[in-house]
Amino acid sequence: MSINFPVKLFQTKIFKWYRVHGRHELPWRKSHSPYRILVSEIMLQQTQVCRVIPKYKSFLKKFPTIKKLAEAPLLAVLKEWRGLGYNRRAVYLKRTAEIILREHKGIFPKEAETLLKFPGIGRYSAGAIRVFAWNEPDVLIETNIRRVYIHFFFRNHEKISDSKLKKVIERTTQRANPRIWYWALMDYGAAALKSVPNPNRKSRHYAKQKPFSGSRRQARSKVLGYMMKKEGGARLPLIKRILNSDRKLQKYSLQARSILEELGSEGFLVSRKGLWRVSEN
Missing domain, CATH: 1.10.340.30 (Hypothetical protein; domain 2)
Structure with a gap:
């Protein structure tokens, strides 16, 4: 695959921006x-x-x-x-x-x-x-890195797959210090491209995150949050009442049993004789 933007110029541009504007203070970047x-x-x-x-x-x-x-x-x-x-x-x-x-x-x-x-x-x-x-030179693709590569190398394309991006990332990764290179890419994608229309919309993998408010995710969170405070555990009727007490989550009271079972299968909760509580380990 041909690359329509000079690799050295691309690397220089990203590193130059990062030296001045990078998020050097992030605590996880201070540790290996x-x-x-x-x-x-x-x-x-x-x-x-x-x-x-x-x-x-x-x-x-x-x-x-x-x-x-x-x-x-x-x-x-x-x-x-x-x-x-x-x-x-x-x-x-x-x-x-x-x-x-x-x-x-x-x-x-x-x-x-x-x-x-x-x-x-x-x-x-x-x-x-x-x-x-x-500091291994693996290929990384996440939201901000994807944004950078689509902006520079796939500007006139649509429905771009990560497999296509991977080939370009492999050829353009700064192998002398991939750790700093990927920090620079992430920061450039997060901040430098804020003023342009989101390039990720051209990705085949782009999907808008669904709202949390009023979602099953929120219902699960409410149940788990209540169970974390309820040391003695709780039974199904009480969980139904908890969900019914929130106007946005009332519809999930009918799904209370499946929510409890779901949280149980994922290791959050355990049940004994109908009494649910947070797992001990």
């Missing part, structure tokens, strides 16, 4: 610890940077090591996660810590194939851990 990078990457999934910064700091203060997180009660982890949303990420993070402690003697594996076996770790997250912890 794979554990800390794992925490930041899981938190940053579908969550704004400004919301992640304080939670990242407090989470690592509470759980400074893989061992501390793996051995912590699930309820403590969920309480620390409150405010970030998508609570299953907290469960995935804890389960990953447990696997690393149990199967890898607490040593964080470096191989992408191993990382991909951990819960909640996809191709991007595995690559990001390798890039930011060990």
Whole structure:
């Protein structure tokens, strides 16, 4: 595939902008610890940077090591996660810590194939851990990186697949220091391209996130939030009343049983003789 923008000029432009405007102060960029990078990457999934910064700091203060997180009660982890949303990420993070402690003697594996076996770790997250912890030149594609490459190399295209982007990223990645290169790309995509129409709309993978308010996600969050406060647990009729008490979520009271079972299957809750409570581990 031919590249219609000079590679050296592209790299120079991105790095020049980053030196002046980059987010050099982000706390996870001050560490090469794979554990800390794992925490930041899981938190940053579908969550704004400004919301992640304080939670990242407090989470690592509470759980400074893989061992501390793996051995912590699930309820403590969920309480620390409150405010970030998508609570299953907290469960995935804890389960990953447990696997690393149990199967890898607490040593964080470096191989992408191993990382991909951990819960909640996809191709991007595995690559990001390798890039930011060990400076490996893996191909990373996420929202801001996709925005940059479509803007520079696919401006007159539509329905662009990530497989096409991958070929260009492989040929243009700055291999001397991929860690800084990807930081620069992310920051350029997040800030420098704000004034142009979103290039990601040309991506085959573009999809608008559905509103949280009044959604099943909000109903799940409300149920889990209530259960985290209810030490003695709760039965189905009470959960139905909790959902009925919120005008936006009343329709989900009929789905209360399936919401409880869903939260149970994902490891959040356990049930004994009809009494639901937060899982202990």
